[in-house]
Amino acid sequence: MxxxxxxxxxxxxxxxxxxxxxxxxxxxxxxxxxxxxxxxxxxxxxxxxxxxxxxxxxxxxxxxxxxxxxxxxxxxxxxxxxxxxxxxxxxxxxxxxxxxxxxxxxxxxxxxxxxxxxxxxxxxxxxxxxxxxxxxxxxxxxxxxxxxxxxxxxxxxxxxxxxxxxxxxxxxxxxxxxxxxxxxxxxxxxxxKNNSLGKIKLLTTALSYLKLYKNAKLITMKIPYKAFEETNATFDDTLGIVDNGISIGEAEVSAILIESEQNKIHISLRSKGNVNVGEIAKKLGGGGGASVAAYQAKGDLKDIEKQLVTTVFPYLNEDKEKEEIIF
Amino acid sequence: MxxxxxxxxxxxxxxxxxxxxxxxxxxxxxxxxxxxxxxxxxxxxxxxxxxxxxxxxxxxxxxxxxxxxxxxxxxxxxxxxxxxxxxxxxxxxxxxxxxxxxxxxxxxxxxxxxxxxxxxxxxxxxxxxxxxxxxxxxxxxxxxxxxxxxxxxxxxxxxxxxxxxxxxxxxxxxxxxxxxxxxxxxxxxxxxKNNSLGKIKLLTTALSYLKLYKNAKLITMKIPYKAFEETNATFDDTLGIVDNGISIGEAEVSAILIESEQNKIHISLRSKGNVNVGEIAKKLGGGGGASVAAYQAKGDLKDIEKQLVTTVFPYLNEDKEKEEIIF
Incomplete structure (x- = not known):
């Protein structure tokens, strides 16, 4: 000093x-x-x-x-x-x-x-x-x-x-x-305390796509490109939405897939600490720390989601019930 | 002392x-x-x-x-x-x-x-x-x-x-x-950071019913009884949802109508400070402070919402555009 x-x-x-x-x-x-x-x-x-x-x-x-x-x-x-x-x-x-x-x-x-x-x-x-x-x-x-x-x-x-x-x-x-x-x-x-209408609309969209995998240990949300077209929202308005996923009691990992331009996807990851999402992001071409990480991908939103989910699965602790819950 | x-x-x-x-x-x-x-x-x-x-x-x-x-x-x-x-x-x-x-x-x-x-x-x-x-x-x-x-x-x-x-x-x-x-x-x-799945589902429901009145000065959300039936959520899980409404930049008043039992509605009100929602709640049989208030009502969710909106309107400052925006 x-x-x-x-x-x-x-x-x-x-x-x-x-x-x-x-x-x-x-x-x-x-x-x-x-x-x-x-x-x-x-x-x-x-x-x-x-x-x-x-x-x-x-x-x-x-x-x-x-x-x-x-x-x-x-x-x-x-x-x-x-x-x-x-x-x-x-x-x-x-x-x-x-x-x-x-x-x-x-x-x-x-x-x-x-x-x-x-x-x-x-x-x-x-x-x-x-x-x-x-x-x-x-x-x-x-x-x-x-x-x-x-x-x-x-x-x-x-x-x-x-x-x-x-x-x-x-x-x-x-x-x-x-x-x-x-x-x-x-x-x-x-x-x-200053959300734009667009931000609230994006939150609504993201939550409507909320999916739970492996007894809710993995949560995903999506914002397809059309949601940006329909609102005046910007990429900045997506900040913090991913935290709704990781706030769920059972969640170990939460991800949001944001299609900011057609077929251009930004993926943000959060972890409660047991899973190192930085490592997962690195595997997929990105980076970050153990509990906050991100990467970019190009392609169809559903395909990118499938790739992400498949990559995360081995990191989650298995328990007796192996069923997949989706709502 | x-x-x-x-x-x-x-x-x-x-x-x-x-x-x-x-x-x-x-x-x-x-x-x-x-x-x-x-x-x-x-x-x-x-x-x-x-x-x-x-x-x-x-x-x-x-x-x-x-x-x-x-x-x-x-x-x-x-x-x-x-x-x-x-x-x-x-x-x-x-x-x-x-x-x-x-x-x-x-x-x-x-x-x-x-x-x-x-x-x-x-x-x-x-x-x-x-x-x-x-x-x-x-x-x-x-x-x-x-x-x-x-x-x-x-x-x-x-x-x-x-x-x-x-x-x-x-x-x-x-x-x-x-x-x-x-x-x-x-x-x-x-x-x-410990939301239940039910809580996230109720948030999703409430946001899907979000309505804007008077250039977004009044925001309403609803949780119909069927949302409680469909989830394992409880009334406690609704806490804080109304804050999403008042967080919107333009909002002066935000309200959530929660049908916790068939035709039994709990209404929570929030204000940024210019409108005294305690006064509004009092008019409708409830009470509270200037920025946080609540009342109970019995009847059809839509009717109760109409009554609320009509009661709040005179409290909002009019500006040139008097159109009503709803999405």
Whole structure:
């Protein structure tokens, strides 16, 4: 951590990066860290880069911030946030390749320590939680803009404190951050109580295709392309639907097959922990962690579902009854 | 608060009460307060009473606790938790009428201060949060059993920290309580990630009946009796479904009509705050607060829906387009 502080202190021009298709944690940890550096150290020049696309949901995060400025400065320090591997920064590799020193700050267990300095904390619920505790640990100051940014990363990555990654330290960070003046109810409303009609329609469609296999140990849902045609919904509106499957008491694995374009299928997998869905996704050409994973496939929705189900079956513990229940 | 402590100190036999059809906050604040008194003061005799029925979801709270003991002792102090009015304790009024002193501990804004001592804190997310801060304020000790009980009341009453009643103090309480040793992930799983198949089927049914009125300002959903017949679902499984309606961006009011028995309809109402649904429910023979209310009705599901919609319409702000969108 001293090394982190020394590197910040000796740097003049800093570039901050996070992963492609950023979520709130990636964007907020980037801007928060920029603002922490500028608030605590005089005359630092800090730029934030991201290889989008950035979902509309995050418009309010971008509002008062500059992203992807041009021309580039001659940066002497790069900080990469929320990326388990360096290639997750996408096209920004073009910029980082000329920067002599890289600090890697991340909360993913699979982080491969690609930095010259690596601050990797898998017990943190989010990179924003980690940035908060780094700031606190280094005795740096916060303000309400920074607190609001860090809080957004924490509540989104923990699905409003409901994930198992939420710890005592997460609650403490939320308690400390909400002492600063910002409207935390507006943030909750924005992320969690602001469904579009299209989103509710997609949820209805997905649930209508819900299938149970192997005594409900495997749950699948589908959203065929026609559901997108019939609604104004977008791919972003499908987020979280898969969690309805894994919430079912008996479920070990839950999957949603989303046909976002004709015959182009995105498959999201969830596990309660006994089955490693990252391994299953890898077999099918994708990746991810033990409990959250995904892959892409091309072809007929029914065929892709059959392939998935057949691949998952050997991972499920058999019990006496081998019948298949489908409703 | 001194008065509270003095009364506890001078009492020998204490009876604790909470509201009929108790939720986790009512049960947990009762048992937690009993355990706090017994852990901090020697030789106190404390009994907990509740006029059920108690949902199966709360079986684990009851497990190591004694509830509704007989015969009654000659209590010299009554503490009533989580009740805005004394009649909310139901049949337990029979027991309390002989107790000379009543302490009223509650977080409802509508509390009518029925006690000899009244500790009413509408800024608390839950009675468990209030009991935690009373304990802290009075310098009393906690243990992990008590911490686990208080945490359960807080996470259930705040829907896992997602309600607007969740404040900085709620996060701080959660941070302090989860420092004690208990499995907070198991609690989250029990209350929030443990849907029955029946519950998911009822959600699917309700969403399939979703209707939008007045440019989606009013949302209705229905669960006809046949859905209960076709599934193993119970009335408890309908909890929370109405929140899908009010989560829609444009919605001002959301309602669910649940036909729990043939022609016997339970209607739950939610509001974003501009429309007082308590007033609407009162007009139709029920009651509740400005944003959460309910009433019962008998008759044909369609007729009851028509009556509801007609009653709600005048409360919605009209805008230029008066068309009705239904899908």
């Amino acid at each position: 001293d090394s982190f502080l020394d590197k910040i202190k000796s740097a003049k021009k800093i570039a901050i990066f996070s992963h492609i298709s950023p979520d709130a944690d990636a964007l907020c940890s980037s801007f928060a860290l920029k603002n922490i550096i500028k608030f605590n150290f005089e005359n630092k020049f800090v730029d934030v880069f991201n290889d989008g696309p950035i979902g509309q949901l995050y418009d309010q995060i971008l509002k008062d911030e500059v992203i992807n400025p041009k021309p580039y400065n001659n940066y002497d320090l790069a900080i990469v946030l929320d990326c388990p591997t360096l290639n997750r920064i996408g096209k920004c590799e073009e910029i980082i390749k000329d920067i002599p020193t890289v600090i890697n700050v991340d909360h993913h267990e699979t982080n491969n320590k690609f930095g010259d300095t690596n601050i990797v904390s898998p017990i943190s619920s989010s990179t924003c939680e980690l940035v908060y505790y780094m700031t606190k640990g280094l005795g740096l100051k916060l303000n309400s803009t920074i607190a609001k940014q860090l809080y957004q990363g924490i509540i989104t990555d923990t699905h409003c404190f409901s994930t198992f990654s939420t710890t005592n330290l997460t609650y403490q960070a939320a308690a400390d951050l909400t002492k600063f003046k910002f409207d935390n109810n507006a943030i909750k409303k924005h992320y969690f | 001194d008065s509270f402590l003095d009364k506890i100190k001078s009492a020998k036999k204490i009876a604790i009460f909470s509201h009929i059809s108790p939720d986790a906050d009512a049960l947990c604040s009762s048992f937690a307060l009993k355990n706090i008194i017994k852990f901090n003061f020697e030789n106190k005799f404390v009994d907990v009473f509740n006029d059920g029925p108690i949902g199966q979801l709360y079986d684990q709270i009851l497990k190591d606790e004694v509830i509704n003991p007989k015969p009654y002792n000659n209590y010299d102090l009554a503490i009533v938790l989580d009740c805005p009015t004394l009649n909310r304790i139901g049949k337990c009024e029979e027991i309390i009428k002989d107790i000379p002193t009543v302490i009223n501990v509650d977080h409802h804004e509508t509390n009518n201060k029925f006690g000899d001592t009244n500790i009413v804190s509408p800024i608390s997310s839950s009675t468990c949060e209030l009991v935690y801060y009373m304990t802290k304020g009075l310098g009393l000790k906690l243990n992990s059993t008590i911490a686990k009980q208080l945490y359960q009341g807080i996470i259930t009453d705040t829907h896992c920290f997602s309600t607007f009643s969740t404040t900085n103090l709620t996060y701080q309480a959660a941070a302090d309580l989860t420092k004690f040793k208990f499995d907070n992930n198991a609690i989250k799983k029990h209350y929030f």
